[in-house]
Amino acid sequence: MFESLSHLALQQYWWVIVSLLGALFVFLTFVQGGQTLIYSIGKTDTERSLLVNTLGRKWEFTFTTLVTFGGAFFASFPLFYATSFGGAYWVWMAILFFFVIQAVSYEYRKKPANLLGARTYEIFLILNGAFGTILVGTAVGTFFNGAMFSLNDMNNVQWETPFRGLEAVLTFHNVALGLAVFFLARVLGALYFINSVDDANVYERSKKQVLYNAVPFLVFFLYFLIALLFQDGFAVDAATGTVSMESYKYLHNLLAMPVVTLILLVGVVGVLWGIASSLFKASQGGIWFAGGGTVLVVWMLFLVAGFNNTAFYPSSFDLQSSLTIQNASSSHFTLTAMSYVSLFVPFVLAYIVWVWKAMNNKKIDADEIGEDSHSY
Amino acid sequence: MLEAIDVSLVNWSRAQFALTAMYHWIFVPLTLGITFIIAIMETIYVKTGDPQWKKITKFWMTLFGINFAIGVATGIILEFEFGTNWSNYSWFVGDIFGAPLAIEGILAFFMESTFVAIMFFGWNKVSKKVHLTATWLTAIGANLSALWILVANAWMQNPVGMQFNPETARNEMVSFWDVLFSPMAVDKFLHTTSSGFVLAAIFVIGISAWFILKKREIVFARKSIAVAAVFGFLASIYVIFTGDSSARNIAQNQPMKFAAFEGLYNGSEGAGLIALGVMSTTDTDHTNENLMDFNMKLEIPNILSYMAYMDWNAFVPGINDLINGNEQYGYMSANEKIERGKAAILKLKEFKEAKKGGNDQLAESIKAEFQTKDFQENYFKYFGYGYITDPNVLIPSVPLSFYSFHIMVFLGMYFILFFFLSFLFVIRGKLEKHRKFLWLAVWTIPLAYIAQQCGWIVAEVGRQPWVVQDLLPTLAAVTKISTSAVQVTFWLFAGIFTILLIAELKIMMRQIKIGPKIKEEGGHN
Numbered sequence: 001m002f003e004s005l006s007h008l009a010l011q012q013y014w015w016v017i018v019s020l021l022g023a024l025f026v027f028l029t030f031v032q033g034g035q036t037l038i039y040s041i042g043k044t045d046t047e048r049s050l051l052v053n054t055l056g057r058k059w060e061f062t063f064t065t066l067v068t069f070g071g072a073f074f075a076s077f078p079l080f081y082a083t084s085f086g087g088a089y090w091v092w093m094a095i096l097f098f099f100v101i102q103a104v105s106y107e108y109r110k111k112p113a114n115l116l117g118a119r120t121y122e123i124f125l126i127l128n129g130a131f132g133t134i135l136v137g138t139a140v141g142t143f144f145n146g147a148m149f150s151l152n153d154m155n156n157v158q159w160e161t162p163f164r165g166l167e168a169v170l171t172f173h174n175v176a177l178g179l180a181v182f183f184l185a186r187v188l189g190a191l192y193f194i195n196s197v198d199d200a201n202v203y204e205r206s207k208k209q210v211l212y213n214a215v216p217f218l219v220f221f222l223y224f225l226i227a228l229l230f231q232d233g234f235a236v237d238a239a240t241g242t243v244s245m246e247s248y249k250y251l252h253n254l255l256a257m258p259v260v261t262l263i264l265l266v267g268v269v270g271v272l273w274g275i276a277s278s279l280f281k282a283s284q285g286g287i288w289f290a291g292g293g294t295v296l297v298v299w300m301l302f303l304v305a306g307f308n309n310t311a312f313y314p315s316s317f318d319l320q321s322s323l324t325i326q327n328a329s330s331s332h333f334t335l336t337a338m339s340y341v342s343l344f345v346p347f348v349l350a351y352i353v354w355v356w357k358a359m360n361n362k363k364i365d366a367d368e369i370g371e372d373s374h375s376y
Numbered sequence: 377m378l379e380a381i382d383v384s385l386v387n388w389s390r391a392q393f394a395l396t397a398m399y400h401w402i403f404v405p406l407t408l409g410i411t412f413i414i415a416i417m418e419t420i421y422v423k424t425g426d427p428q429w430k431k432i433t434k435f436w437m438t439l440f441g442i443n444f445a446i447g448v449a450t451g452i453i454l455e456f457e458f459g460t461n462w463s464n465y466s467w468f469v470g471d472i473f474g475a476p477l478a479i480e481g482i483l484a485f486f487m488e489s490t491f492v493a494i495m496f497f498g499w500n501k502v503s504k505k506v507h508l509t510a511t512w513l514t515a516i517g518a519n520l521s522a523l524w525i526l527v528a529n530a531w532m533q534n535p536v537g538m539q540f541n542p543e544t545a546r547n548e549m550v551s552f553w554d555v556l557f558s559p560m561a562v563d564k565f566l567h568t569t570s571s572g573f574v575l576a577a578i579f580v581i582g583i584s585a586w587f588i589l590k591k592r593e594i595v596f597a598r599k600s601i602a603v604a605a606v607f608g609f610l611a612s613i614y615v616i617f618t619g620d621s622s623a624r625n626i627a628q629n630q631p632m633k634f635a636a637f638e639g640l641y642n643g644s645e646g647a648g649l650i651a652l653g654v655m656s657t658t659d660t661d662h663t664n665e666n667l668m669d670f671n672m673k674l675e676i677p678n679i680l681s682y683m684a685y686m687d688w689n690a691f692v693p694g695i696n697d698l699i700n701g702n703e704q705y706g707y708m709s710a711n712e713k714i715e716r717g718k719a720a721i722l723k724l725k726e727f728k729e730a731k732k733g734g735n736d737q738l739a740e741s742i743k744a745e746f747q748t749k750d751f752q753e754n755y756f757k758y759f760g761y762g763y764i765t766d767p768n769v770l771i772p773s774v775p776l777s778f779y780s781f782h783i784m785v786f787l788g789m790y791f792i793l794f795f796f797l798s799f800l801f802v803i804r805g806k807l808e809k810h811r812k813f814l815w816l817a818v819w820t821i822p823l824a825y826i827a828q829q830c831g832w833i834v835a836e837v838g839r840q841p842w843v844v845q846d847l848l849p850t851l852a853a854v855t856k857i858s859t860s861a862v863q864v865t866f867w868l869f870a871g872i873f874t875i876l877l878i879a880e881l882k883i884m885m886r887q888i889k890i891g892p893k894i895k896e897e898g899g900h901n
Contacts (some may be wrong), residue, residue, distance in 0.1 A: 006537075018901065057493055057497055058493075060448070060489035060492070060493065061489065061490075062491070063448065063452070064481065064485045064486055064489045066452075066479030067452055067455050067481050067485060068453075068478070068482055068486070069472070069481075070455050070456055070459075070477075070481075071455060071477040071478040071479075071480060071481040071482075072478045072481065072482070074458070074459070074466065074470060074474035074477050075470075075474035075477065075478035075479075076474070076478070078467060078470025078474050078546075079467055079470070080465060081458075081459045081470060081474065082459055082463040082464070082465075082466035082467040082470060083463070083467075084459070084481050085456055085458075085459025085460045085463065085466070086459055086460055086461070086462075086463020086464075086466065086857075087463070088594045089460055089855070089857055089861060090461055090861070092456060092459070093460060093865050093868075096452060096453050096456055097680045097868065097869075098454060099451045099452050100450070100452060100506075100869075100872060101449070101872065102447070102449075103445055103448040103449035103452065104876055104879070106445070107441055107442060107444075107445035108442075108445065108879055108880075108883060111442070111883045111886070111887070112883070112886050112890075113882040113883055113885070113886035114879055114882065114883050115875070115879035115883075116875070116876055153545070153732070154464075154467075154545045154728075155467050155544070155545055155546070156463070156467070156856070157463055157855070158856065159857075162858070163670075164857065164861065175880045195873050213865050216540040235580045253477075279767070286558075320528060329470050330470070330474065330475075330548075331541070331544075331548040332469045332476075333548065333549050333550060333552075334471050334472070334548065334549045336474055337475060337549065337552040338475055338478060338479075339848060340547065341475075341478070341479050341482060341483070342482075342702050344482060344483060345482060348482060348483070348486050348487075351487075352486065353491050354840060355490050355491070355493060355494060355510075357504050358494065358498065358501055358506075359493060359494070359497065359501060360792075361501070364442060372586060374434075374437070374438065374441060374496040374497060
């Protein structure tokens with residue numbers, strides 16, 4: 001069934017899937033955001049343990065989604081994998097480092113004889129929460145602002161600055177996205193605590209944190225979005241594949257793809273409603289609106305970056321080295337084979353949802369942590 | 377096309393990959409095996425309803441959790457390192473290699489990480505049977521993860537199911553099933569996972585033996601040993617079979633690796649197997665036919681020929697035959713392969729230039745020539761050799777391969793005996809009396825880890841200098857980056873992994889000392 005699709009259709013299909021994985025990852029960074037709040041919301045050791053254990057039942061989803069995002073990008077757009085990971089070396093290495101220290105911290109934090117002490121592992125969680133989100137957001141910013149690389153005729157990457165990707169922080173638009181992701185993750189983290197923890201103090205403080213973080217999130221996000229509409233973008237000539245700068249390219253993309261624009265707006269409303277309902281209506285389900293909205297917004301932003309003849313990983317050093325979903329993709333055969341694999345994705349999502357429900361059907365409280373033989 | 381690549385960059389990049397892979401491999405084999413052992417124990421608990429079995433299950437689950445966390449931590453880096461440090465490789469074969477990695481994430485990692493949450497935290501949230509199912513799914517998920525990465529690794533050792541596309545300058549997949557079911561992939565998966573079962577069984581027996589020596593938790597220890605001994609015995613026999621068939625595969629597809637780990641310099645008909653040997657410490661000169669490879673060796677005649685080709689008298693090529701060529705038996709010299717590889721690279725260059733110059737007709741004719749069977753089999757097959765300047769780099773470290781292989785094999789044989797004795801003593805109820813054996817069991821734990829690391833060295837050092845056998849050597853695969861950048865990340869990961877390893881060992885030992893506390897009835901467990 002997938003064999004009969006054109007190469008371009010398969011490329012678009014896979015861009016939609018990879019974008020969805022990226023979007024799910026950003027939603028799941030509520031774990032990272034929550035980690036940065038364990039001291040602001042958890043004032044006692046018991047409260048902190050409650051928060052850590054609440055996140056500890058979910059952190060692996062975020063982690064696995066990141067790894068799968070990497071793997072799926074490799075399989076479907078290997079030239080991006082080779083160019084960005086090999087080129088922006090320091091950015092990706094830093095991201096990886098901050099995820100390495102996260103992976104042990106839940107399990108080792110409260111275990112006796114853990115060498116570094118509970119506080120160090122808590123700091124690891126905070127570092128992962130802060131740098132993990134800011135760096136990923138900043139790196140994704142380069143999808144719109146370009147990176148400093150060139151490719152030779154064997155498609156081997158050459159990076160044109162010695163900072164290997166870290167120069168992305170010099171472009172404020174990238175950093176604004178990084179900070180927007182960071183504050184969004186904190187909003188989502190606080191909303192998740194409201195939803196999942198049965199503790200009055202945690203509830204009150206989480207509510208405050210939703211407000212404190214929603215404000216900077218909106219500032220940075222709206223700046224990012226509005227600036228994006230007015231900036232030049234990397235357009236691809238469909239016939240020749242030549243890349244050139246086009247004024248208001250991303251605005252044009254939104255106008256050319258009204259469905260994308262509509263879903264994007266629905267997503268924004270969802271995020272705002274999730275925040276507002278938690279603040280003003282004492283709703284405990286805000287995470288679902290804000291989380292669902294996040295998925296839609298990020299998903300559509302990826303589509304804006306890659307669809308409608310746009311270079312999704314542009315080179316600001318050498319325009320013609322820019323990556324598009326066409327020149328960076330796998331062969332027709334591989335995309336077809338992978339498309340069959342993608343049919344398993346709904347099945348995977350279904351069992352994740354089922355397990356999530358089974359694990360969250362009752363809110364977590366201090367008693368549960370105390371009685372559970374495997375608490376963090 | 378190939379700009380000057382600093383050898384030290386290649387070596388540091390290799391060192392970083394080796395460091396991260398070997399650290400990861402400390403933890404993975406235990407996960408592969410102990411999840412099944414835990415699943416078996418929990419099955420007994422669900423069938424019998426005996427709460428002791430639940431405590432036993434939970435104790436091993438705690439140790440698994442400690443191991444699993446650091447396994448995940450050391451694993452994420454590997455998923456991305458192909459891109460960060462081997463970016464040319466990632467493009468050259470990404471069309472084939474990326475797919476198993478993506479499938480691993482979609483089908484295996486999610487299964488493992490989703491159900492592991494139920495396994496650890498779901499005791500009071502789901503029914504007994506659902507919990508048991510989750511435990512089995514965690515075990516299956518862990519082993520499926522291993523399947524896909526090993527399929528990818530096997531493909532690098534024996535690239536099949538693909539064709540080179542000059543337009544994109546990369547290899548592209550033409551048969552998914554050839555990649556998945558290549559004999560190399562099947563053997564690698566079965567051999568590696570079953571060796572993980574062996575390690576986990578030794579881990580369980582060794583720790584249980586320690587409890588008996590300390591006269592604690594005797595019932596727990598005996599029951600654990602009974603399960604692990606049977607599981608380990610079956611797995612260890614399987615390891616030998618799959619190891620044997622892996623070796624045959626290597627003999628055919630990677631004869632240099634085979635010659636290196638068997639210590640075979642000069643090939644012969646009816647080649648003997650060196651069962652034991654001490655290699656000469658003087659530098660080996662492979663051009664000298666009369667070199668002294670070994671100070672001492674114990675050789676069993678004809679066995680190697682039989683192992684490699686199921687024929688007592690078959691010719692097995694040695695290192696010298698593969699480098700210098702051996703016309704009588706049809707082995708091409710390394711220099712000839714280098715020439716052919718260079719011709720293939722030149723042809724690709726001509727194609728690229730014709731394309732660049734807008735000479736489409738010429739480009740098409742070169743492309744057609746590229747894709748002829750003759751060119752594929754006689755020139756492109758040696759593409760990677762075109763990057764090689766000195767044939768000597770085609771020889772992997774012989775002592776490292778030879779010793780690692782022999783240590784691995786001897787330990788594998790010893791483990792069978794070890795499991796047999798464990799089982800014998802436990803069913804006769806005489807374990808407590810054999811204190812020496814119990815101490816041996818404790819000290820067998822590190823031996824199992826040594827065997828695992830040796831296996832990794834045999835597989836990966838033995839194939840040097842190839843990232844993709846015959847097609848891409850390390851120096852052409854590496855990301856062009858400053859050596860100092862790789863040195864910084866090498867030491868960064870060496871530091872953090874070492875600290876985490878020490879933390880892991882301390883936590884693990886403390887949890888073992890705390891023990892399963894079978895006699896204390898408490899909590900809501």
